[in-house]
Ligand code: SF4
């Protein structure tokens with residue numbers, strides 16, 4: 071696989087600094103029951119990196135000491151980590167809103183039969199990958215059988231109240247199939263609601279539209295196809311200065327399975343750690359009583375993926391462009 075970081079380092083991006091920390095995004099490991107083509111984590115069934123109980127304890131301690139509002143759990147398939155349910159339960163007890171970045175097919179995996187009920191019982195916000203409402207497009211990107219399993223998963227979540235009960239948010243995630251900018255979020259959300267509602271009786275709250283990041287598997291494919299420079303050019307040409315104010319790294323940190331800290335999940339995947347003073351690799355233990363407001367964020371060319379057009383973050387578009 072091609073490493074895109076040396077290419078991304080050559081591209082200048084405006085300097086940005088942190089604001090008050092609101093979200094702790096925790097990547098509990100890279101194991102996944104799927105191996106999607108666009109996966110920026112390069113996750114799959116054979117990955118062995120996994121957060122231990124000790125690091126999970128540290129995450130909960132950090133959450134408590136820093137009074138973090140949101141615990142955002144991701145992976146891989148985060149539910150496969152043995153500490154997942156404890157993190158959810160104890161995170162909720164500490165008063166945090168807990169989000170699960172769920173691939174939907176995990177709901178049918180052996181050992182996860184009660185997962186949907188668990189998530190509903192803990193009032194966890196489910197953020198579910200659903201890269202298209204058309205079967206062919208989903209299966210080209212995510213593998214055969216994934217579309218039907220995802221529909222079954224969404225129906226199960228709906229039956230538990232997800233997408234209907236205000237305490238049970240169900241949000242879907244879309245990303246383009248190839249090296250193009252995503253369509254407008256509002257318009258695509260309306261299409262998703264219409265098609266999934268009419269054909270399958272599915273309801274959900276919001277669609278998060280994400281830009282593909284030129285890193286990991288997707289970035290490597292761009293290099294192989296000689297499309298890396300043109301895709302970066304597309305992102306840079308669509309850069310909107312106003313989006314710099316709202317990029318997610320202003321208020322979020324990303325923690326990896328070992329407890330190392332990054333300015334966002336993409337930087338984690340590039341192994342571009344958060345820098346703090348003289349420390350070029352920060353661990354969560356270093357930050358237990360630290361206030362990182364004002365800290366410089368480590369940026370490179372991939373950051374244009376967050377600021378192009380309507381902008382992109384873990385919560386979808388940053389703002390709708392005028393017109
Ligand atoms: S389901 Fe998500 S984490 Fe798993 S391989 Fe696909 S994109 Fe990656």
Ligand code: SF4
Nearest residue numbers: 317319334336373376
């Ligand atoms: S990729 Fe996006 S979220 Fe990450 S550091 Fe760059 S601008 Fe911030």
